[in-house]
Amino acid sequence: MASAQGSDRKFKVAIVGATGAVGATLLQILAERKFPASCVVALASARSAGSEVEFGRRSLVVQDLEQYDFNGTDIALFSAGGDIAAKHAPRAAAAGCYVIDNSSKFRYVDEIPLVVAEVNPDTIAMAREGRIIANPNCSTMQMLVALAPIHRQVGIERINVATYQSVSGAGRSAMEELGRQTAAMLSFQSPKIERFPVQIAFNVIPQIDRFEGNGYTREEMKMVWETQKILDPAIKVNPTAVRVPVFYGHAEAVHLETAEPISVAQVRELMRTASGVELVDEAVAGGYPTPVTHAAGNDPVYVGRLRKDLSHSRGLSMWIVADNIRKGAALNAIQIAELLVEHYL
Secondary structure, eight states: OOOSTTOSSOEEEEEETTTSHHHHHHHHHHHHTTOOEEEEEEEEOGGGTTOEEEETTEEEEOEEGGGOOOTTOOEEEEOSOHHHHHHHHHHHHHTTOEEEEOSSTTTTOTTSOBOOTTTOGGGGGGHHHHOEEEOOOHHHHHHHHHHHHHHHHHOEEEEEEEEEEOGGGGOHHHHHHHHHHHHHHHTTOOOOOSSSSSOOTTOOBSOOSOBOTTSOBHHHHHHHHHHHHHTOTTOEEEEEEEEOSOSSOEEEEEEEEESSOOOHHHHHHHHHHSTTEEEOOOSSTTOSOOIIIIITTOOSEEEEEEEEOTTOTTEEEEEEEEOTTIIIIIIHHHHHHHHHHHHTO
16 A cells, blocks of 8 residues: 655644554654654653654654643554543544544444455545544454455355464563563573463463453454454354464464355465565475564565365465564554545545
8 A cells, every 4th residue: 555655734643552562663654654744742651751752763752641632633543452542532533533543442333443454444434423443453454454355256254263473462561471481491490470371482372362251262252253344244253362472473374265166376366466465375395474584574464375175165275474563553553544644634
């Protein structure tokens, strides 16, 4: 998607949660894509007020969110959790500011659009009145960027997906715990368990978020609810979400059943031309994407290991990888902001 740098107008932008990992990436991408901002305001809690964050070649002084007046602000990018969004997003919207929120607070509200820039950009129009737009969960987002072209072509009836999600998805404290535990074990010491229910270093944990009444975790149910809201309510989704000892980049093993037959060659061509997708698919050692070698620090959703499902006549299998902080949160929010600038502001 083209950046918004061609616009003649300039816009006042606020970053809520500017001191966090996603906030820092939001600021980085705004500068990289030369977003037409007349002013960028960094907002965080009172304890962070007065500190500085980087924005391109300059620094911004962090302001106290509680005291900030959103009047005159055109777009606010929220990445500070559901409780903060619940309190401050409505007052920002009431002041006439478009809010793009990364938390799950507004994702399942019918009248609030849940947007993946490459998949359903037209739904942004729903936000003209309420002024709030929800950013999907990172694991859902990367999957749908890859699967939407297939669904448009032949329809998707069912998705089985197992995720391999990096610790950055659980925040800075989770990354620090992986680092501390790894260092401890390499020094022949016992790892200290604080952030995760069990040791994460040299381990995999088949639980992300709390368990729901049906035995699935909330992270897994997010993939169900969000796929159905964004792509098609008729699609059946069966997810397993797993935390792995990787710092950045989520991977997913996806098995899908299409409504009509489609060949692997046709899917490869769809992936080659799909917006936001990069195909890395050779049946040789290393001929596939991984979080470290491809995803971390990069924009695309990478697709590889394309093959026919041996157990189903209309089945396909693929491997999907993306940077969960960059594409999975920050970039999509800014792509939505660019669409707002181009069509709605």
